[in-house]
Amino acid sequence: MKISLLNYDIQHYNRENRLLIGVADAPLILGMILESEYGRYGTVDSVGFIDKGKGLPFEMWQKWQKIFSEISTNPDFSRGERLMISHFVRYTFPTFASRSFNYDCTPSQLQQIVCQMEQFLREADKVYLGMPADFSLELCRVFEDFINQVSPFLKPLPSSTKPDRNIPLFAKRQRTDEWGENYCANYQASLQYLSKMITFSPMIDYEFSFGRKSGVFASDIAFPAVFTPDSKYGIEWARDMNLMIDAGLYPMCIKVNVCERGTLDEFIAKCNRLRLADHALVDREVGVGLKNEVHTQTISTLEKYLNETQYVGSAEMVAISNELNEIY
Amino acid sequence: MKVQIVELKKSKNNSSNVVEYTFSDMPIILGTVLANEFRGRVYRESTVSAEGFLDKEMADKWHDVFLSLAGHQKIAGAAIPFIAADESRYALSVFATRATSVVCTSMEMQSFVLKLSAFLKSSSQLTDRMPADFLKKLCQVFSEFLDLIQVSNSDEEVDYLSLFAWRERRDEWGENYCTTFPASLGLLDYCIFNSSSVQEFSFIKEPCSKKFVMRFHVPDIINGTKFADAWREDLEHLVKMGYYPMGLLVNICERGTLDSFINRYKLIQGSSLRRSEIEGQLVINMWARYSNEVFLHLYSLDRDGHSLEDVSDELSNLL
Numbered sequence: 001m002k003i004s005l006l007n008y009d010i011q012h013y014n015r016e017n018r019l020l021i022g023v024a025d026a027p028l029i030l031g032m033i034l035e036s037e038y039g040r041y042g043t044v045d046s047v048g049f050i051d052k053g054k055g056l057p058f059e060m061w062q063k064w065q066k067i068f069s070e071i072s073t074n075p076d077f078s079r080g081e082r083l084m085i086s087h088f089v090r091y092t093f094p095t096f097a098s099r100s101f102n103y104d105c106t107p108s109q110l111q112q113i114v115c116q117m118e119q120f121l122r123e124a125d126k127v128y129l130g131m132p133a134d135f136s137l138e139l140c141r142v143f144e145d146f147i148n149q150v151s152p153f154l155k156p157l158p159s160s161t162k163p164d165r166n167i168p169l170f171a172k173r174q175r176t177d178e179w180g181e182n183y184c185a186n187y188q189a190s191l192q193y194l195s196k197m198i199t200f201s202p203m204i205d206y207e208f209s210f211g212r213k214s215g216v217f218a219s220d221i222a223f224p225a226v227f228t229p230d231s232k233y234g235i236e237w238a239r240d241m242n243l244m245i246d247a248g249l250y251p252m253c254i255k256v257n258v259c260e261r262g263t264l265d266e267f268i269a270k271c272n273r274l275r276l277a278d279h280a281l282v283d284r285e286v287g288v289g290l291k292n293e294v295h296t297q298t299i300s301t302l303e304k305y306l307n308e309t310q311y312v313g314s315a316e317m318v319a320i321s322n323e324l325n326e327i328y
Numbered sequence: 329m330k331v332q333i334v335e336l337k338k339s340k341n342n343s344s345n346v347v348e349y350t351f352s353d354m355p356i357i358l359g360t361v362l363a364n365e366f367r368g369r370v371y372r373e374s375t376v377s378a379e380g381f382l383d384k385e386m387a388d389k390w391h392d393v394f395l396s397l398a399g400h401q402k403i404a405g406a407a408i409p410f411i412a413a414d415e416s417r418y419a420l421s422v423f424a425t426r427a428t429s430v431v432c433t434s435m436e437m438q439s440f441v442l443k444l445s446a447f448l449k450s451s452s453q454l455t456d457r458m459p460a461d462f463l464k465k466l467c468q469v470f471s472e473f474l475d476l477i478q479v480s481n482s483d484e485e486v487d488y489l490s491l492f493a494w495r496e497r498r499d500e501w502g503e504n505y506c507t508t509f510p511a512s513l514g515l516l517d518y519c520i521f522n523s524s525s526v527q528e529f530s531f532i533k534e535p536c537s538k539k540f541v542m543r544f545h546v547p548d549i550i551n552g553t554k555f556a557d558a559w560r561e562d563l564e565h566l567v568k569m570g571y572y573p574m575g576l577l578v579n580i581c582e583r584g585t586l587d588s589f590i591n592r593y594k595l596i597q598g599s600s601l602r603r604s605e606i607e608g609q610l611v612i613n614m615w616a617r618y619s620n621e622v623f624l625h626l627y628s629l630d631r632d633g634h635s636l637e638d639v640s641d642e643l644s645n646l647l
Contacts, residue, residue, distance in 0.1 A: 104346065109368075168587060181497045182504030182583055205585050261504055263526055263583045269487050316498035 001026045001142070003149040006102065019110065019153060021103045027096040027142055028195065028252070034103055036169045036198045036206060037113060056247055060092045060240055067233065071226055081290045088224035091192050091253035094244065096138060111154050116167045117143040128170040129209035130257075132217040134248050169198075171209040175259050179308035180320065184261045185301050190222035192252035193293045197260075200294075201270040204262035211257060219245075220255040225290055260301070264320055267305070274298055329353050329425070331476045336431065345434050349477070353425035355469050356574070360422075360517050362430055364491045365440050367524065372428040384424060386562055391416035397549050415547040418514050418575030421566060423465055438479040443489050444470045450488075457492065458531050459540050461570045491520075493530040497581050506583040512545035514574035523592045525584030532579055542567050543577040 006020045023030070072085040105113075121143055124136045166172060178184040188211070198206055211219040221241045227233040244251045262270075274294065302324065310321035332350045354362075354372075363370040394412035432440075451467050458466075488494070500506040510532060519527050532541045544563045546556050559575075566573045 106368075165591065175503045178500070178502050178504060180500050181506040182500060182585075184503040205587070261585050263504075263506075265487075265490060265526075272487070314498065316496065319495055 001030075001098075001145050001149070003146070005153055019105055019107060021105070021110075021150070021153070022100075023103055024100045025098040026100070026146075028093065028099050029095045029139065030142055030146065031099055031101055032195050032198055033167055033169050034113065035202065037109075037116070037167075056244060057092070057094050057097065057249060060244060060251075061089060063240070064092050064237075065089045068224075068226070071233075077290065084290060084292055085224070085226055087292075088226065091190065091222065091224060091251065092241070092244070093192075093252050094249040095135075095191060095252060095254075096142075096250070107154060110150060112165070114147055114150065114154060116165050117147055119165065120167055123166075128166075129172060129174070130212045130217070131170065131210055135210070135250060168205065169207055171207040171257070171259055174209075175261075177304075177308075179305055180264075180317070182261065182263050183267060183301075183305060184259065185304065186257065186259050187297065187301065188220070188255045189258045189297050190253050190255055190293060191250075192222070193297060194256065194258055195252065196294055200273070201262075201266065203266045204260060204270060207259050208256040211255065221245075221251075222253045222255050222293060225292060225296075264323065267301075268323060271298060271302060329355075329472055329476065346431065347434055347437065348429060348431050349437065350427070350429040351476075352427050354428040355423045355425050356420070356517065357422040357466065358469050358473060359426070359428045360520055361489060361491050362428065362440070363520050364527070365443070365489070366430050366432050366436065367520075369431045370428060370521070371430075373426045384420070386566065387416045387419040390419045390559070390562070393555060394547070394549055397553075397555070411549065415549060418512060418545055418547065418573060419563065419566070420574050421571035422513055422574060423469070423571065437477065441474060441477055441479045443487060444474055447489050447492075448474075454492075456538070457494070462531075462572055465570060465572075490526065491528055493528040493579070493581055496530075497583075502586075504583065504585050505589060506581065508579055508581040510543070510577045511580050512575050512577055513572070514545070516578065516580050517574065519580070519582070523584075524588045525582050525592065527580055527582050529578045529580050532577060544573075545575045545577055 002024045003026075004022045004024075006022045068085050068088050072082040077085065121140055124131075124140055125133075128136070175184055175186065177186055191208075194206060194208055197204070210217055221238060223229050223234055223237060227237070229235075229238065241251055241253050245254065306321060306324050309317050309324065330352045332352075334348045334350070336346045336348050359370065359372055391412050394415045395409070398411050430437075448467055448470055451463060454463055497506055497508060499508065513529075516527055516529055519525070532543065533539065534541055542564060544560050546559055550556050550559055563573045563575050567576065
């Protein structure tokens with residue numbers, strides 16, 4: 001990872017400049033952490049490129065890139081669907097694959113991120129729900145590197161004023177579902193889905209934890225919508241992705257427990273934006289009706305939201321379910 | 329109002345260029361609307377333009393009163409000017425102006441302009457949500473802004489401006505919270521610039537007649553003194569003149585996650601302590617007091633027969 005300061009100064013009525021930081025070859029997971037925390041306040045340039053790496057990750061990328069290209073030649077797919085299929089290869093990227101991006105924030109926002117990382121380094125082994133030890137260890141290395149490289153851009157804070165906060169992307173405990181003026185929804189989705197949603201709806205809070213069975217890491221994997229788990233490709237996909245998991249590579253297809261929280265309006269805005277994006281994607285051509293994970297998961301949350309609000313008698317709940325019905 | 333546009337970062341795609349828009353003499357209410365849409369990216373001058381506005385004269389008059397009253401109380405000397413400046417802001421109109429700047433992408437500004445246009449188009453439906461003269465002035469301010477920032481026409485569906493409440497919301501306490509409380513426009517402005525929770529407001533109405541009720545925040549320093557009535561009269565006079573002071577009470581609906589509330593609470597505690605270290609005086613503003621009330625409500629929560637123990641545990645750690 002290499003961090004450089006592509007500075008621009010804005011010193012106005014407030015007391016802070018803004019920083020533009022160029023982050024080259026940083027792990028995907030670091031981009032997710034930065035975006036989930038300050039994507040709503042700053043701007044994060046979209047993915048420049050993702051380094052496919054060497055060895056197993058590169059082999060998997062190469063193999064599945066070829067398979068998806070073959071699948072997308074089927075004339076039944078629309079142009080938008082072909083584009084969607086070509087994106088499925090992102091599921092094979094390891095969570096620590098390199099990505100380059102620019103990040104725009106203020107020094108105090110950067111300081112807060114650093115404080116959260118320092119807290120993570122102190123408490124990584126006990127605070128976060130279900131995080132595998134090797135994943136946590138790798139993250140510690142990334143954070144140490146990040147802190148070392150950004151420290152020249154920071155104004156040191158006195159220890160009494162350092163915020164006492166954990167990294168919000170990692171769940172510390174389980175939360176109960178809630179449906180009303182705000183919502184809190186728990187579901188399983190892939191890391192790729194999570195990464196996309198953090199960028200897509202920065203005003204909504206997302207946190208995740210890894211799945212566990214009998215106290216050890218054991219997650220399901222997500223299958224691209226273009227084949228089913230029991231098909232020829234499905235079986236091969238499961239075998240390959242499990243191979244990557246066994247090698248400690250944590251591919252983006254790993255299903256994690258996601259907790260999504262926000263206000264009713266933010267959820268509605270997200271649905272509307274998705275609909276616009278969907279229209280742009282399928283370009284109003286008729287295909288086989290392929291749905292990506294983002295679409296399926298959002299519809300599922302919307303249906304749950306409606307079920308939980310429309311039969312509750314109060315006037316406010318009726319208003320909520322009416323607002324939801326408009327987008328359904 | 330004038331605007332200066334500086335391109336900070338050019339992108340391959342023009343719509344995501346990062347641009348800084350600096351507006352001279354932007355009305356406070358428009359700054360609040362802007363800050364609500366572009367959280368953490370709106371900056372403004374601390375002083376309000378003094379161009380002979382009635383409200384500015386009144387704010388200056390009350391500033392002197394607060395200064396002398398604070399001097400007679402047991403308040404540390406260094407804190408007196410801060411208290412006087414804070415409290416006299418309540419006598420400023422929401423239409424008073426100050427220089428304001430925003431950093432955003434061209435695409436985001438386009439989306440904001442479309443929201444303003446949508447607001448203007450639907451303004452006739454808003455007469456039961458806000459007083460007619462307030463709405464008229466607001467539309468003038470928005471129109472002036474639209475004249476400054478030209479964007480290409482678009483027929484895409486736009487969201488509405490989230491600062492204005494379109495309906496009443498129910499209170500909720502749990503992993504997220506939603507609460508409605510009467511507070512001043514000054515507090516609303518402060519919350520929007522300093523917290524990650526979501527705020528919206530509506531004017532207070534009489535339950536039966538549906539008339540708008542004009543009640544005012546009375547600063548602690550004059551509460552219960554002979555100045556309190558004079559303060560109310562002055563602010564009422566401002567409303568009649570169509571100035572709508574920051575001390576006017578409105579219904580604020582605030583929503584956010586438990587974490588955003590906890591962070592805000594910690595921030596208030598931290599800032600009060602820092603101020604106390606510097607000035608030897610613990611200054612707790614209205615927002616901090618409100619947060620204490622929310623905190624107590626949240627903490628004693630036992631809802632629908634099942635208590636939210638985890639929520640309660642996190643809150644008890646704040647104590």
